[in-house]
Amino acid sequence: MEAAQAQWVKVHPLVVRVTHWINAFAILIMVASGWRIYNASPLFGFRIPNDLTLGGWLAGALQWHFAALWLLVLNGIVYVGYGIFSGHFRRKLFPLTPRAVLSDVLAALRGKLAHDDLAVYNAAQRAAYLAIILCLVVLVLSGLAIWKPVQFQEIAWLMGGYEGARLVHFFAMALMVLIALVHIVMVILVPRTFPTIITGRARRMS
């Protein structure tokens, strides 16, 4: 009995698991409705297929976008607040060196990245999770600049004005979606990581 218990290790704290899934849900709504908003006045020479979008038309998409915004931001505040004040970020995402990220990414591409202890993120994971947090911060700030280019004109100014903020918002979205896709592919490649973000624990590999 005692031996069986000892084989379980805690991987993800409850706050991280709950905020992860709320975040995933909010991002899904934000991206799908955001693509519909993009289609109303495309920045570049392409549109997103309407089947991949949410809202039905521009007004519907805007309603979804500005409703899910609150979910994304409030959930993000809880997660980042927890991450900073509990030491979660410091323990899990750092230290982080470019050399370690490079060697882990190369190892992953060769299929040789060891991931024995699920409670410890490798350098590639640390970089990816940190990047997605930064993407979301930039998305919220550029979003505020687009939503309120007068009230938050200082933020817009930092991004080169209203039109600059639109570009920043687009590219931060593109990078975030790319990282999220890689994240999902990695979970499919290492499926034993998936239950841990729901139950919070994993069987120790011996």
Added chain:
Amino acid sequence: MKKRSMETSLADHRGKLIRSIERRLFLKQGLSLGALALLSGCELTDGEGVQKMLLAMSRWNDGAQAWLFNSTKLAPEYPESAITKPFPFNAYYGEDEVRLVDAASYKLELSGLIREKKPWTLPELYALPQTSQITRHICVEGWSAIGKWSGVRFSDFLARVGADATAKYIGFECADDYTTSIDMATALHPQTVLTFRFADQILPPKYGFPMKLRIPTKLGFKNPKHITAMYVTNEYPGGYWEDQGYNWFSGS
């Protein structure tokens, strides 16, 4: 006496317990319903409950924007060289359907919580002190364009006709059957201008002859053109796009 009070307190307690159990059951059912709704994707987005939630959030966002609105914060102004040429035409109809308003017979009607409801002719409006601005027009679709508008500061006009500045809304009716409405705080903002000129020329029909209310602190569709009547009210007036689901406040 004492016993009775204890009995009632026990009964109270039991009531609370039952209510708490009922609440838990309700929550559980609610969660199952939520899970079901998630499984049937289409119904999730088309359901009446979801539409109500989205509208409630839009109303909430009206409140959040009114709270964020700073009546002394000015929209950025630009040099003449930044003006977008040609300035895009935009309306709920095509450019070939632009309404022509007859200048000679034109009158601006006033109603509602306004002291002097005498209609205004164009020469009377042109005779008022004029101001100019070069600001960015931002469309709800996302695109933007910079233009130059000139006219009378709206807060001056409202003071002149004795509009009740404590009222909540000002509604607009336009010659092209367009309607919209704004909050009083935005109406009194120093850059909200009742404009008669675009790029130093009398407004051409496609830009809203004889007048466009230029509000650089709101999205383009909140800037009515061809205005024929305005009214001050405390009852939510809505508008052409607002009634179809666009956010009412739509402030910048």
